[in-house]
Amino acid sequence: MTRNNATLCLGLFLVAVLVTFGAAETKGSCYWQSYWQGVADYFAIPEDSVEAVAMRFSVSGPESLMTIRAAVYDAGDGTFGNDTIFISVYDNDGAGLPGAMLFQEAIAPGDYPAYPDWLTLDVSGANLVMNGDFHVVYATSADTSSGESESILSDDGQIDARRSTVSCGGTWNKVVDHFGSDANLLMEVYMCRAYDTCYTNADVDGNGVALTISDMVYLVNFVYAGGPPPYPLYMGDINGDCYVDHLDVQVYECYIAQGMSCFPLYPVPTCCDPDTVRGACCYYDPDTCHILTPANCDVSGGVYAGDGVSCSPDPCKIACDCEPGNANGDATLNILDITYLISYIYMGGSAPTPYELCSGDANCNCIVNILDITYLIAHIYAAGPSPCTCENWLDACGPPLRR
DSSP: OOOSSTTTOOOOEEEEEEOOOOOOOEETTEEEEOOOOSEEEEEOOOTTSEEEEEEEEEOSSOEEEEEEEEOEEOOSSSOTTOSOEEEEEEEEOSSSSEEEEEEEEEEOTTSSOOTTSOEEEEOGGGOEEESSEEEEEEEEOSOGGGTOOOEEEEEOOTTOOOOEEEEETTEEEEHHHHHSSOOOBSEEEEEEESSOEEEEOOOTTOSSOOSOHHHHHHHHHHHHHOOOOOSSGGGGOTTSSSOOSHHHHHHHHHHHHHGGGGOSSSSEEEESSOOOOOEEEEEETTEEEEEEOHHHHHHTTOEEEEETOOSSSOTTOOOOOOOTTOTTSSSOOSHHHHHHHHHHHHHOOOOOSSOTTGGGOTTOSSSOSHHHHHHHHHHHHHOOOOOOOHHHHHHHHOSOSOO
């Protein structure tokens, strides 16, 4: 295993016990979330190295964090239970690493069991309502030079979830970046959703037959092309995250390739009123507009115009405020535009303004070069044809105006 920054962050992975990863437990609108599976390994916290380890969890929110549990390893050397363990909850910094601390609780020496029993912490009274990614951090108060810090188990990293992080020298880094291999900590969280639970059998097209190619086509049309929605809408949320989006299409693709193994639970529990925030999604090649969710618009290569924005009147129409050939942007075609282009092309001068390409492209061939200079000379001094219009330029070169 490759280790980076070895002087600051060392790790030891030893196969300890074979475990089986089970399906998620669901009770009403509450469920256990975890990412580990396969073979459990011993993740040591050796001296002068790792200060803390963390696991990133994801919810669509708002969801309440009720319980945290972790698998603490007993090495059998007589030191187990000597240390205080700190369990903390951090928000996400936007780059997949722990950000600000939201909560911390200490578990006193002797108050936690060794795996296969779980260290279980009830945090329901802390009112931790999560709306996206968050991190559960595990650390001890032991003097690392004593070598007596309690260690947490991880899996063998084969699923490559890239959700675990380590703090070394006060800096958080992903486990895979430091060690060259991934490992998911044996941590689990119990989440409760703040809505009623419904169940979908994935009969997306509503014809009474579920999990068919027709259902997938219907879902793809809704997600990517603004087609009619499933009825009821939650029928399309086949991954149970309370959004009907491209991730549900991926589950359908998985089902077609691998069958029912793609569903940890079936029918799938989800909220009865999935997220319905939608708006105009603009495409420019060809020039079209569909009503989609922000995520679906982004995944399909569109530009989201805003929540609740309609496609009629067309919000995607580009304002043609470019004057091809008016290179210096002063609204007048004259010798100054010619000298401006000469300076730009041959002397490293400023680019045409306000649009580097459109403003300097007098002949609408979608490139700024000597031909635009000769075109302007012919127009200004020899009664040659006028430069093309902004509409002509868009037809010939296509949006966006800036390139």
